[in-house]
Amino acid sequence: MSKLYTFHGGIELPENKQQSTGRPIGTPPLPARLCLPLSQNLGNPAKPCVAVGDRVLKGQRIAEADGTVSAALHAPTSGTVVEIAPRAFAHPSGLAETAIVIEADGRDEWQPRQGFPLWQSAEPAEVRRFLRDMGVVGLGGSMFPTSLKLASETLDTLVINGAECEPYISCDDLLMRERAADIVAGIAIVTRLMQPKQVLIGIEDNKSEAIAAMRAACMNTPYRVVAVPTKYPSGSAKQLIRVLTGIEIPHGMRYTDMGVQCFNVGTVYSVCRAVEHGEPVISRIVTLSGAVARPQNVEALLGTPVTELMAWAGLSPRNDGVILGGPMTGFRLSDLSVGITKSSNCLLGSSPKLFPPRPPAMPCIRCGECADACPAKLQPMDLFWFAKTKDFGKAQERNLFDCIECGACSYVCPSQLPLVDYYRFAKSEIWAAERDKKASDRARSRHEFRLFRIEREKIEKAQRLAERSTAAKAAPQTATTAGTNSHLTPSAEDKSAAIKAAMERAAALKATGKESPVMQSEEAKQAAIQAAMERAAARKAAREAAGETPLQPPSASDEAKKAAIQAAMERAAAQRAAQAAASVGLPETPAAPIVPNNVLDDAKKAAIQAAMARAAAKKAEREAAEVNQRSGAAPATNALDDAKKAAIKAAMERAAAKKAALDTADAAPPATDTSPAAPAAQPAAMDDAKRAAIKAAMERAAARKAARDAEQGRDTEQDKDS
Amino acid sequence: MHSPHIAKPTTVSVIMFKVLAALVPGLILSVFFNGIGVLAQLALATATALLAEAAMLKLRGVPVRFFLRDGSAVLTAWLLALTMPSLGAWWLIVVATLFAIVIAKQLYGGLGNNPFNPAMAGFAAVIVAFPAQMAQWASPGVPLNALQQLAYIFTHQLPSSGAPDAVAPATSLGLLKTRMLLDGYDVSQFFATPLYGHVAGFGGVWIALAYLAGGLFLWRQRLIPWQTPVAMLVGAASVALPLWQYDPVHFANPLFHLTASATMLAAFFIVTDPVTAPTTSRGRLIFGFLVGVLLYVIRVFGGMPDAVAFAVLIMNIAVPFIDHTIKPPVFGAKRKGGPA
Numbered sequence A: 001m002s003k004l005y006t007f008h009g010g011i012e013l014p015e016n017k018q019q020s021t022g023r024p025i026g027t028p029p030l031p032a033r034l035c036l037p038l039s040q041n042l043g044n045p046a047k048p049c050v051a052v053g054d055r056v057l058k059g060q061r062i063a064e065a066d067g068t069v070s071a072a073l074h075a076p077t078s079g080t081v082v083e084i085a086p087r088a089f090a091h092p093s094g095l096a097e098t099a100i101v102i103e104a105d106g107r108d109e110w111q112p113r114q115g116f117p118l119w120q121s122a123e124p125a126e127v128r129r130f131l132r133d134m135g136v137v138g139l140g141g142s143m144f145p146t147s148l149k150l151a152s153e154t155l156d157t158l159v160i161n162g163a164e165c166e167p168y169i170s171c172d173d174l175l176m177r178e179r180a181a182d183i184v185a186g187i188a189i190v191t192r193l194m195q196p197k198q199v200l201i202g203i204e205d206n207k208s209e210a211i212a213a214m215r216a217a218c219m220n221t222p223y224r225v226v227a228v229p230t231k232y233p234s235g236s237a238k239q240l241i242r243v244l245t246g247i248e249i250p251h252g253m254r255y256t257d258m259g260v261q262c263f264n265v266g267t268v269y270s271v272c273r274a275v276e277h278g279e280p281v282i283s284r285i286v287t288l289s290g291a292v293a294r295p296q297n298v299e300a301l302l303g304t305p306v307t308e309l310m311a312w313a314g315l316s317p318r319n320d321g322v323i324l325g326g327p328m329t330g331f332r333l334s335d336l337s338v339g340i341t342k343s344s345n346c347l348l349g350s351s352p353k354l355f356p357p358r359p360p361a362m363p364c365i366r367c368g369e370c371a372d373a374c375p376a377k378l379q380p381m382d383l384f385w386f387a388k389t390k391d392f393g394k395a396q397e398r399n400l401f402d403c404i405e406c407g408a409c410s411y412v413c414p415s416q417l418p419l420v421d422y423y424r425f426a427k428s429e430i431w432a433a434e435r436d437k438k439a440s441d442r443a444r445s446r447h448e449f450r451l452f453r454i455e456r457e458k459i460e461k462a463q464r465l466a467e468r469s470t471a472a473k474a475a476p477q478t479a480t481t482a483g484t485n486s487h488l489t490p491s492a493e494d495k496s497a498a499i500k501a502a503m504e505r506a507a508a509l510k511a512t513g514k515e516s517p518v519m520q521s522e523e524a525k526q527a528a529i530q531a532a533m534e535r536a537a538a539r540k541a542a543r544e545a546a547g548e549t550p551l552q553p554p555s556a557s558d559e560a561k562k563a564a565i566q567a568a569m570e571r572a573a574a575q576r577a578a579q580a581a582a583s584v585g586l587p588e589t590p591a592a593p594i595v596p597n598n599v600l601d602d603a604k605k606a607a608i609q610a611a612m613a614r615a616a617a618k619k620a621e622r623e624a625a626e627v628n629q630r631s632g633a634a635p636a637t638n639a640l641d642d643a644k645k646a647a648i649k650a651a652m653e654r655a656a657a658k659k660a661a662l663d664t665a666d667a668a669p670p671a672t673d674t675s676p677a678a679p680a681a682q683p684a685a686m687d688d689a690k691r692a693a694i695k696a697a698m699e700r701a702a703a704r705k706a707a708r709d710a711e712q713g714r715d716t717e718q719d720k721d722s
Numbered sequence B: 001m002h003s004p005h006i007a008k009p010t011t012v013s014v015i016m017f018k019v020l021a022a023l024v025p026g027l028i029l030s031v032f033f034n035g036i037g038v039l040a041q042l043a044l045a046t047a048t049a050l051l052a053e054a055a056m057l058k059l060r061g062v063p064v065r066f067f068l069r070d071g072s073a074v075l076t077a078w079l080l081a082l083t084m085p086s087l088g089a090w091w092l093i094v095v096a097t098l099f100a101i102v103i104a105k106q107l108y109g110g111l112g113n114n115p116f117n118p119a120m121a122g123f124a125a126v127i128v129a130f131p132a133q134m135a136q137w138a139s140p141g142v143p144l145n146a147l148q149q150l151a152y153i154f155t156h157q158l159p160s161s162g163a164p165d166a167v168a169p170a171t172s173l174g175l176l177k178t179r180m181l182l183d184g185y186d187v188s189q190f191f192a193t194p195l196y197g198h199v200a201g202f203g204g205v206w207i208a209l210a211y212l213a214g215g216l217f218l219w220r221q222r223l224i225p226w227q228t229p230v231a232m233l234v235g236a237a238s239v240a241l242p243l244w245q246y247d248p249v250h251f252a253n254p255l256f257h258l259t260a261s262a263t264m265l266a267a268f269f270i271v272t273d274p275v276t277a278p279t280t281s282r283g284r285l286i287f288g289f290l291v292g293v294l295l296y297v298i299r300v301f302g303g304m305p306d307a308v309a310f311a312v313l314i315m316n317i318a319v320p321f322i323d324h325t326i327k328p329p330v331f332g333a334k335r336k337g338g339p340a
């Protein structure tokens, strides 16, 4: 018997599991229509690969994984695709989400099933790709693509999560009781991919039948089934890891960095079904309980409407809704026609008797009950106070983002404060504010840069004029009378006109900045693109460095530096081009008459291209925002997604800018020959480059932070894989 | 709509009424030893508290009945009634209660927002304003019957037959102090006086034990933490013990201080008030310990024998600082020696 650890906090809850464990896993009747949202995994939603009107077979892929952080989707039964359109989605926001609707033909006809018999000898990466294409994601609730968590590293401990701590829910319990052999087979596959030193299967000690079944199935394996004390939330991945290994994984740290990884029993079961039997994830075990006549677990096809499942279980007529998930973390469905997804582990009929509305909240009496209950060792009453007073900075300082939203604090609070709601609110506000801040920071630095440039232009112009007048004085013979006139008279005029123009430009900029937030956000977007580009470069550099011997870390930074310098140079060039274009655009500028037309043209072209790129980027952003809305809980992946798209656009834009710069450079020599302004522009360009370099460095830092945040976000998601 | 959809049935009202229930044994013994006057004080305080609370809630525009039901005003009233002199004039406790509810609690924003323990603030206010009237305890030597006690509370009239010393000036602590100062008694002489023997000593110890029992009940019910009471008793003892060992003639033994009824009441019912105490375990240990130390210091070296109120109020001031300074590490944060 291995030593068990405890985690701080946690609460004892009325279990209410026995209601649904009395019957075996049932099979509800085949629904007439199945509604499958494309976003059934963390990360990019799957891309449909069928069209309306197509006939599909059971198990046929209907949507493909879009990139690495994604997973495929399959037809749960045979039938016809009748619709691919936004449909209500099982999410707290109740927002619509693109879904594939299949009309079942009643034959439930499988496509030929193709497993992965050679998994023992195959490359781990191949198995991972296979799992991604079989739609395997964390079934404990995170929907994190399992393929990504299987990255082969030498692992200390593989934790299999069968704790299932939330009241009423018993789907994992029943799965372990009835299908232990397949779970163990799934563990074998995961073990082959990850090579852990030990495998611990944690099950709460209130599930003696499941423990017995799993022990029997693990007979001739080195896997150890460990009964862990029943305490909510021991089924949360971090808490279970702590109980089994004593390791506390800090916020933002990857599990594998600490030598552990954690999978839900349902997930490893689906790994087995996919690899051994060629069955993609098309159904899951769902607990139907609460205010229903026949509480039980069912194996429900994905997309089965909630109404049908609840009707089958006999939803009480006195119900006041249906809760998706458990009583601690679940949410009330606003629309019962939604189809179940890969994360739907439980449907609870709600009634005022079972789940009475929360009594009105009293003020916090600082009793500290919440702190005693918090498994993340937070001080929930302080977070509550900061969230309430909108002091989000302090809330963050006090580790708001370590909160796993388990609800233990709200449960124990004698003042009945809806604490978790406050944390959700604070988190979403902070996310929104961070987006805004990044945008406005970039806008501000751009604005400052513009002012600086305008200032410099003025100086340059003054210099130019001074040089001209000295030149004119030194060589009167080269100047015609008209020339002298045009030199001397306009010189004063030039100056004032230039100043005026500069002021006007500045004013215009200010005005646009102020009056049209679109402009600002566009700028921000551009800046984001640049950041993404640099991040991509840095990442590439890092990858390359990693590819080399790890003994040479300097090369990585060198690479990154090079990339940054390059980026800065390119940007500087682009700015120079733009600047040149801008200055030639002003009739007062002395250089105007002698600048070849092609420069203007090129500048225009570059501007158009940039605008196009910007529009594309905006589109990308919009799409990303949509993803955001759809899954408010998954900003990390959106960020990833966003970054990727942005990086592509950025590359396009960079190419355009480069071209413009080159063209301008070509055009420049004649201008230099004839215009005395050229030498003065040289130091300015240097300045420019320096400025740009600083900016690039700043953006790089921001990008790094964003990347870190994204990682952390991902990590948070992982936590939910309980 | 919002998760979690279930909640523990222990609400604020449940907590408050359990705390009141835990006070009942001490209350009964207090009536037994100190006379019916205690009940009169209790009734006066409760009525005043409820009226004042209702009026203030109405003025603040918050739901009156909902908040009245939380029981916090009644608890404040009871704590006051149990610390105020049993034969104090009726208006004295009314003033104390009004101060507690109106100024110390509601003007700060009501339940949960008051930095000072309301009962202690009320007590301190009247002891500073009316020190003489605060020395009105039933004297054990010449017991007054119930009617006579009530008459005294409401009219300040002693029965014509009553001896002038029917009303004792103070509790055991006060007595000890006065006797030592005025009459040159030392500690052992004082303990030998009949005064000590009945009311303050013997009776006081019984009342203290009743409070202790109530406190243990609350702790078993997980309604109060163990840290604050234990730390407070240890804090008081940690000063009392060395001094007593050093000079037993002038310093009473630690048990005397710990079993004074006010000490036990403070340890289990006053410093455990969550609103005005720190929220972390370590904070509570520090807070409780310092209250204990202050309690002894003020009692023995200061001018106030009934030092509980001042010790608690002074430490109330320090609570925000304690809470600010002590931040337990979050999950996964490295601790010295512990696993990563």
Ligand code: SF4
Pocket: A363, A364, A365, A366, A367, A368, A369, A370, A371, A380, A381, A384, A409, A412, A413, A414, A415, A416, A417, A419
């Ligand atoms: S449990 Fe509720 S009342 Fe108690 S400290 Fe926490 S938030 Fe405040």
Ligand code: SF4
Pocket: A370, A373, A374, A375, A376, A377, A378, A380, A402, A403, A404, A405, A406, A407, A408, A409, A410, A419, A420, A423
């Ligand atoms: S919801 Fe957050 S703050 Fe509350 S107990 Fe859970 S982790 Fe702690």
